[in-house]
Amino acid sequence: MPNLDRRRFLRDAAASTALVTAGGLASTALAAPARAAGPAGAAAPAAATTRRVGRVSFRWWGTAGWRIDIGDRTVLVDPFLSRIDTGLFAGAFNPSTSLQVRADVVDARVDRAETVLVTHTHWDHFMDVPHIAGRTGARVFGTLTAYHLGLAYGVPSGQLSAVKGGEVLDFGDYTVEVVASLHSRNASYSVAFPGVRVDPPAKPATIADLPEGDTLNYVLRVAGGPSVFFMGASDFAARNLAGIAPDVAMVALNSTNVTADYVPRLMAALDHPKVVVPVHFDNFETELRNPPTVAPSDRKQLDQLIAAVRESSPRSRVLVPAYDTAYHF
Template structure:
């Protein structure tokens, strides 16, 4: 899958005049315990009582909580849809990586090195990334971690996962893919689905965690398209959907308007929130 995606990416990037690269390093087993990244304490808190979410295109987000937690999710911050002229975060407490594909690992290693943030993901993927032991939190679905006023739950996803540290080398199995539920103290509960299709277990996620906002892939081909995403929203019983993983490459053809149409067909009450890359949105 990486070979096909890389070919698509290179075409998109040549058109846009930009460049993108995956981050990787030789495997080194590592596992750590959750705690606040050393640079994360410097990050500004979100507006009082609000959670601020900034979409960086594709599946990449930066979340800021009222308690000062700064969390990056699937930080491919150099993707073709990333905002231009916007500085990457200087302070992070946590980096969440849903699976090993290059367009989700992104700049994880560089950001971890710069900020001292903990990196959370599947046990196998975290080992393959070769992170310092103090920053590596390898876990699996069912794991729960506290980062300031955010409680992070690792949940299942339906996808594949492999990691290629060396572009000329073979891909390695990177564990099961994950999604993330982020419950904010006295605030909303966010669900980042990672790369996935709709699956019945979303009903369990709804019953157990009661997410209010779901970040769902809608591009299709490698993930849900708009029709599946609408079904997922119904299973999750969320109030709002933030579309992601669409429009980055020609293969990802789903659109927010198509999602609205599918929700209308299902008479789903969820609202679609189109986020502008690089613009912080209060939830």
């Protein structure tokens, strides 16, 4: 979750799929982004026809949320579709806002899921997850806090898997590596709603009842396909990323500058991914329709992130995603 001192959002046309140009964001449509060349002498990436699992698509659902379809199997990351109004983007944030899952909105997009990966348990990452687990029977992976919150919502323990970081989980057509990570901090160097749940609490009622609960990253590796790194918050432990070297990195926007050298350190730790996809830059309290609404302050931070990627990892391409658009890496 970003820091809380946000200004009023304006509607800002973000390119549905855009590459970085010398002038900032180009509006070049890119239904199936080509993969950038790797380091000199490196082997060319495998062609899509060599994949053993059929077509793989990635759809951004705003915030840090993703739907990944691997053949007829579906993985979700931080699915938050209800996008309730907490006053955060109007400068009148209300931590007592009631948790209200918009089942009609969620169900319209979530027809199936077998795996849900939760980076942390703030409402804009976790709130819809128990409903999705109940609807689809998906197994939910997350911190011990996510496990206990799931129990509080009535999710069966058999659908909840607590992970810490270091696990490499084999699902046949794909693997998931769990990476212990850090949550971003606001301008006061604090984390919103800090804390963990070491046993099941009462069923959460307000957004303040969903604490950060520690933070994880995930690396999804598709058999014969891409390896993709997912962030849910804009900080990380560089030592935990050694050797991951993903093809694609979904990078959370740093809405403050309190984390030193955020982008250069991250690009180096990830061994300069071929494709960098900014996430968590949108107003996640508006409808999920294109173009995403972006606050002036976050537009500035997004431009700075893109510039920092270009400077520190010039062979990486930057793809600014549109909502619900299928990308094939």
